[in-house]
Amino acid sequence: MGKTILITGGARSGKSGIAETMTLGLGPRAVYIATAEAHDAEMEKRIATHQARRGAEWTTHAEPLDLTEALQATDGQGPRLVDCLTLWLSNLMFSGRDWQEEARAMIAALPAQRDPVIFVTNEVGGGIVPDNALAREFRDAAGLLNQRVAAAVDEVHLAVCGLPLKVK
Incomplete structure (x- = not known):
């Protein structure tokens, strides 16, 4: 199995830049x-x-x-950067797809990946409780998705002020 990494952080925490640098550190060509x-x-x-x-x-x-x-489809083409899980989740929710089933399938596919995969996601649980049901549903789903991916990957990094802090 290729190495798997999750990078999380707040808005403008530098997580995408960190992920891009890490991904290119795993191979000379990469897939975004x-x-x-x-x-x-x-x-x-x-x-x-x-x-x-x-x-x-x-x-x-x-x-x-x-x-x-x-x-x-991209396995075998070099390390991959998935940016980002939070947008993927919102796309699934707005399209009426079962995000939990999609997440289970994606996580189940990770052990078969030969090339590394780095995921970027937003840490959404540090703010106030949203004032509407849809926003609360999304926040809860993002938290659960992040927990499940974090449990499945090899490493987890938290981006703070443009710096990665290794959590796992």
């Missing part, structure tokens, strides 16, 4: 599995910023929903 979808101009700009930061050593594989399939 992008889960984001640009539904507005602001998100288009965020995606463009991420793309501009990456160089020619990256191949992008866009997959907002079928993460297990994306991992299987």
Whole structure:
């Protein structure tokens, strides 16, 4: 099995940059599995910023929903960076898919991966309790997803002020 790492942290904690550096440290070419979808101009700009930061050593594989399939399709192409699980979760929830089943399938696929996989996710539990049911459902689901992935991977790092703190 390839090495598996989860990098979590708050908004603008530096987790994507840390993950990109770690991924390229595992091989000269890497695959960026992008889960984001640009539904507005602001998100288009965020995606463009991420793309501009990456160089020619990256191949992008866009997959907002079928993460297990994306991992299987890209295995053998070098280390993979999945950015991010939080957007993947929201995509699943808004599309009406069973996020828990999708998460179980993705986690079950990890031991068969030959190449390393690094996941980025947002730590969403440090704020106030959301004031609406959908936001609370998402926060709870993200917390559970993060716990399950953290239990399955080899390493977990918390990004704080642009620095990785190894948790596991």
